[in-house]
Amino acid sequence: MPDLETLWQFICEKFNESFSAITYKTWIETAKPVQFADKTLVVEVPSKLHRDYWTQSVTPQIVDMLEESLGYKITILPKTPEEPNPLEEFDPAGATSNTETEATVLTTQNDNKKVFVKDAQLNERYTFETFVVGKGNQLAHAAALAVAEEPGIFYNPLFFYGGVGLGKTHLMHAIGHQMLENRPTAKVKYVTSESFANDFINSIQTKRQEEFRQEYRNVDLLLVDDIQFFADKVGTQEEFFHTFNALYDDKKQIVLSSDRLPNEIPKLQQRLVSRFKWGLSVDITPPDFETRIAILRNKAEAEHLDIPSETLSYIAGQFDSNIRELEGALMRVQAYASMSHTKITTGLAAEALKSLNGKDHNNKVTISMIQNKVAKYYHVTVAELKGRKRVKAIVIPRQVAMYLSRKLTDSSLPRIGQEFGDKDHTTVLHAYEKIAKMLANDPDLEREVAELKAELKA
Numbered sequence: 001m002p003d004l005e006t007l008w009q010f011i012c013e014k015f016n017e018s019f020s021a022i023t024y025k026t027w028i029e030t031a032k033p034v035q036f037a038d039k040t041l042v043v044e045v046p047s048k049l050h051r052d053y054w055t056q057s058v059t060p061q062i063v064d065m066l067e068e069s070l071g072y073k074i075t076i077l078p079k080t081p082e083e084p085n086p087l088e089e090f091d092p093a094g095a096t097s098n099t100e101t102e103a104t105v106l107t108t109q110n111d112n113k114k115v116f117v118k119d120a121q122l123n124e125r126y127t128f129e130t131f132v133v134g135k136g137n138q139l140a141h142a143a144a145l146a147v148a149e150e151p152g153i154f155y156n157p158l159f160f161y162g163g164v165g166l167g168k169t170h171l172m173h174a175i176g177h178q179m180l181e182n183r184p185t186a187k188v189k190y191v192t193s194e195s196f197a198n199d200f201i202n203s204i205q206t207k208r209q210e211e212f213r214q215e216y217r218n219v220d221l222l223l224v225d226d227i228q229f230f231a232d233k234v235g236t237q238e239e240f241f242h243t244f245n246a247l248y249d250d251k252k253q254i255v256l257s258s259d260r261l262p263n264e265i266p267k268l269q270q271r272l273v274s275r276f277k278w279g280l281s282v283d284i285t286p287p288d289f290e291t292r293i294a295i296l297r298n299k300a301e302a303e304h305l306d307i308p309s310e311t312l313s314y315i316a317g318q319f320d321s322n323i324r325e326l327e328g329a330l331m332r333v334q335a336y337a338s339m340s341h342t343k344i345t346t347g348l349a350a351e352a353l354k355s356l357n358g359k360d361h362n363n364k365v366t367i368s369m370i371q372n373k374v375a376k377y378y379h380v381t382v383a384e385l386k387g388r389k390r391v392k393a394i395v396i397p398r399q400v401a402m403y404l405s406r407k408l409t410d411s412s413l414p415r416i417g418q419e420f421g422d423k424d425h426t427t428v429l430h431a432y433e434k435i436a437k438m439l440a441n442d443p444d445l446e447r448e449v450a451e452l453k454a455e456l457k458a
């Protein structure tokens with residue numbers, strides 16, 4: 001019997017040969033082999049969503065693949081980091097029967113050039129390949145890939161929600177592209193909720209309701225963006241209800257997005273709210289600093305821009321809640337450089353963002369600006385601020401930075417914790433309260449914090 005490492009390496013190689021890079025990256029690269037004993041392999045995956053997808057789709061594939069090479073069937077038990085190792089908990093023989101689920105077949109992808117169906121109205125740029133995965137969107141991305149690969153099976157409907165410019169539309173289009181790549185004859189339709197409403201009203205005015213129904217109910221994948229705009233539109237909601245039912249009954253995939261959860265959309269009919277909850281709702285939260293840099297780097301590469309890393313970090317530090325703005329900033333910097341026929345530097349970026357972005361933005365203090373400033377001020381590194389070392393020379397600056405993040409930005413405690421190396425929100429609260437208390441009795445600290453505040457707001 002192979003050992004754990006050899007077996008895992010073998011699985012990785014086999015999977016890599018048979019599936020696309022994106023499939024490999026999403027399901028295999030994020031997994032960790034834990035134990036292999038009694039022909040049972042325990043694998044740790046990042047979330048319940050990953051675990052379910054493994055159980056239903058990845059596991060049967062690997063079991064078959066291995067049976068061919070090893071000559072016998074192994075059992076694979078995926079688990080999340082929170083769940084105990086089933087081999088330590090149960091008798092493995094009992095656990096075995098667990099995984100004898102029916103194999104669902106993963107669609108094999110190829111690297112052929114993409115075929116786009118024109119009327120799907122998909123933006124060519126919005127694919128899985130160009131989507132940067134980070135903590136805030138990892139689940140949404142995995143769910144998107146799962147429905148693209150096996151539409152109508154896993155999560156129907158799939159519902160994305162989250163703030164403006166965080167990649168909901170991008171993921172929806174990516175699902176469409178991926179599905180067409182797997183099955184070029186598939187019918188994919190992407191619309192905003194407003195286009196759906198307009199099409200519906202037009203169809204009534206022109207007496208073409210049957211055509212409208214044909215168009216919306218004869219698809220394999222319907223993507224409806226920004227459904228918060230269904231609020232108030234009673235007739236449209238009614239029609240969408242029937243569209244939804246027809247597609248759902250036919251096991252066709254529905255993907256929806258909104259800036260909030262269905263039950264938070266005012267005047268959305270209860271029966272729609274409850275249907276939207278049948279599948280999976282997954283939120284997208286703002287990207288952390290590292291993800292923002294990765295997004296900028298990708299974009300810079302795609303645009304063939306020559307930008308120093310330091311400048312990318314600078315731009316990533318200026319915008320922390322909307323990727324559209326982040327990308328816009330990069331393009332502004334590029335335009336500024338080409339107008340002035342100079343190379344892109346951090347100084348030029350600062351200049352470009354100042355003159356092109358108005359005062360509003362420049363007055364806005366972000367968590368990474370605070371971290372950079374505090375690190376410099378106290379002669380520590382940003383990594384130390386985000387780290388867990390508990391020496392006083394780092395703890396006080398770290399707590400000051402958390403204090404200022406709470407005071408000077410709109411970010412929530414969990415969000416601040418996330419930006420400080422994934423700390424719990426109670427740690428941030430504790431830091432805030434501690435510094436607030438110290439300020440009353442420690443004039444040195446009071447002066448330092450005042451100086452930092454003044455510099456940040458300058």
Ligand SMILES: Nc1ncnc2c1ncn2[C@@H]1O[C@H](COP(=O)(O)OP(=O)(O)OP(=O)(O)O)[C@@H](O)[C@H]1O
Nearest residue numbers: 130131132163164165166167168169170295323324
């Ligand atoms: N993870 C990501 N990797 C690369 N680009 C991204 C990512 N997330 C968002 N973007 C880019 O940011 C821009 C805004 O994203 P998108 O339009 O998908 O946001 P949205 O959540 O749908 O916003 P809205 O609520 O305004 O509709 C797009 O250009 C998109 O390509």
